[in-house]
Amino acid sequence: xxxxxxxxxxxxxxxxxxxxxxxVVITSSVNGTRMFSNSGATAYASTKAAQVAFAKxxxxx
Numbered sequence: 322x323x324x325x326x327x328x329x330x331x332x333x334x335x336x337x338x339x340x341x342x343x344x345v346v347i348t349s350s351v352n353g354t355r356m357f358s359n360s361g362a363t364a365y366a367s368t369k370a371a372q373v374a375f376a377k378x379x380x381x382x
Contacts, residue, residue: 323368324375331379347376 327347338345353369 323365324371327372327375331375335379345376345379347372349373349376 331345334345337343349372350365350369353366353371353373
């Protein structure tokens with residue numbers, strides 16, 4: 322849900338944002354950028370890191 326929700330929201334919102342203007346705020350977590358010591362949080366940290374990368378790549382769009 323972390324990454325799918327972000328992807329599909331932007332997939333359908335970006336055409337409107339490009340036409341009318343606006344911005345997007347993607348809320349990630351320190352687990353995706355710098356805190357890799359939480360045992361058992363591999364999937365969560367991976368989706369949050371993917372959100373960070375996705376936001377950077379989408380900004381180029």
